[in-house]
Amino acid sequence: MSELLSKAEELDAADPLAELRHRFVLDDTVYLDGNSLGALPAVVPDRIADVVRRQWGELRIRSWEESGWWTAPERIGDRIAPLVGAAPGRIVVGDSTSVNVFKALVAAVRMARARAAGGTARDEIVVDATTFPTDGYIARSAARMTGCTLRPVTPAEVPGALTDRTAVVLLNHVDYRTGRLHDLPGLTAAVHGAGAYAVWDLCHSAGALPVGLDEHGVDLAVGCTYKYLNGGPGSPAYLYVRQDLQPRFDSPLPGWNSHAEPFGMSPDYTPAAGAPRARVGTPDILSMLALEAALDVWDGVPVEAVRTKSLALTDFFLECVTAYVPDGRVESLTPAAHAERGSQVALRCTSADAGDVMRRLVASGVVGDFRRPDVLRFGFAPLYVGFGDTERAARVLAEVLVT
């Protein structure tokens, strides 16, 4: 047995989170794509069957009240809250990440302008130029619709780009491509120092590492729930609004679910208090209650322990890749420094077609994903990925790369 295989066994044996794997439906595939679609939590199928057969099929319309459908967006928001360092009452679940980015950016521009009334115009939206594209597209639309200009800069350039015209800055906590973790506390403080608002996209960090939204005074944040939160394909996204900003949150999508009295059917709009004012229309109950069930896997799991294991996994993967893969075949785009690393490793393929490599990996039972033109992404979901999986992934990668 190789040294690294023995080490993997020791690490698995000592892993305090190892048993959590049984909370998921898994097979002998090494699944390193939980940063794209989380694995199925074992409690979900029966829970969804109950939602469909009993709540919808038998109770029907009564379930809006009796099965708690109506309050699901804020109730599930409160379940996500401890994972991202938020107190209850700050998060609502619903809509897609793209729609929530739009709500957050427009609301932030409006707040910035209200605060700057009489002072300098706040007419610029700064956006991470390396962002997952949808954030950039939506930021451009938000800028167009609020009369702002859009300024794409790298996260490192943000502090130098801030001016008294900056209304809001949209940043990614972890870069979807490279896995780089950005400095949320420092950048948020810099944005605040310039009198602007910070909106963070947590898609690639929530559920993998501590975020500390309340602690760091983040203004607004959005995230999806189908990656490390395992909510299922296209499960609804969420929006965080800092408590003291909630009364000023002025939504561009003021649907009836955000009304103070939604069943009053009034032609006049009065926004609800608190996070529910970020709701829009009727929530997609099946997807939403699958997410609620999926969050059960976090019972008793401190996110700090998840972060510790995540770093151990990615460290070990890099160690195995270095040991197994001949020099010059791949190059890590993911920072070596823990403070700059999320929960994935991105390898640039320098000697082979990355799309072909990923197809062969998948055929060999190691599932990651491919990002054009030349990147192999491996996501490490600490709740169900082990060190044995990690060693195997690196070993199979080496086999694929040398044949």
Add this chain to the structure above:
Amino acid sequence: MSELLSKAEELDAADPLAELRHRFVLDDTVYLDGNSLGALPAVVPDRIADVVRRQWGELRIRSWEESGWWTAPERIGDRIAPLVGAAPGRIVVGDSTSVNVFKALVAAVRMARARAAGGTARDEIVVDATTFPTDGYIARSAARMTGCTLRPVTPAEVPGALTDRTAVVLLNHVDYRTGRLHDLPGLTAAVHGAGAYAVWDLCHSAGALPVGLDEHGVDLAVGCTYKYLNGGPGSPAYLYVRQDLQPRFDSPLPGWNSHAEPFGMSPDYTPAAGAPRARVGTPDILSMLALEAALDVWDGVPVEAVRTKSLALTDFFLECVTAYVPDGRVESLTPAAHAERGSQVALRCTSADAGDVMRRLVASGVVGDFRRPDVLRFGFAPLYVGFGDTERAARVLAEVLVT
């Protein structure tokens, strides 16, 4: 046996759609709230179990391609299309009705302005003043964000309210409260005559009566899928874009799913061709595939036959109410003329508290709903409501009202 009971039996025996009831999970409740949440189609539970256990649990990320998740929004749109008189390629499913109203109105204002370039400013959005409130709230936001004014008028006032400043008119095909059916062909033609665009909300008509979107040249239309289309609680809404307008559809929510090459991950936005350019973010697959399964109940069912039965049901209900309920206890808000009637009957309670009446009806096995301050709503979903149900509902209503 009373005469009306005999008549109900005859009508049920002669009903060509009677057998469709077996395509749903029903009990001995008379369910007249299908205009709020459609009953559960019998095929849905097994289909969703497969989506959860096999597509998500086993295939995981591969299902985006192998299980057809990625193309679901347009594929399911094409399933809805024949029910609303649209050819394939006109409809995409996704997001809530509110979000789709926003997309449609902003896109319509942009089209109106592009067409009017150099001519009169198109700076007014006309909205049905009696609309379900969310449409009005969203229309106000769309007006605010496009620099338009909002002009609420009743549908009857629309032709007189149109000017060369009208950019777009948002109308309801069937009024959610009274059940009144509006003249879609006539109003659309009037709007076009004024050089404006017509956006129709089909929430209370699709699945209950023919709509004829293509035939009548409707520009844009939105609708929910959880009423007469039985898609399940909060199932995704849809957006119709007339074919020749698709190249000009300029979305305010240009998420990555609407990109011509979504996996190109380009920082530059190039909209997809056709209806998919109205997509936004990652679709909520569980809710969406429940809807897809639910649409199976329409196999071989012509919407014209549904309309015929719908009118027969509401006619018969009004006949039974007149016969059973003492004069002066209720008053129908729903037009008697077939051309002005949707698939519900709204009764104003003139002698008792309507909320209390509805609670007692529900306790007696007849489920409708209550709309403040004094309206009892009874929705007739022709696929699963029979004439015996209808007679019983009126009889129980009479019992509740006189005790």
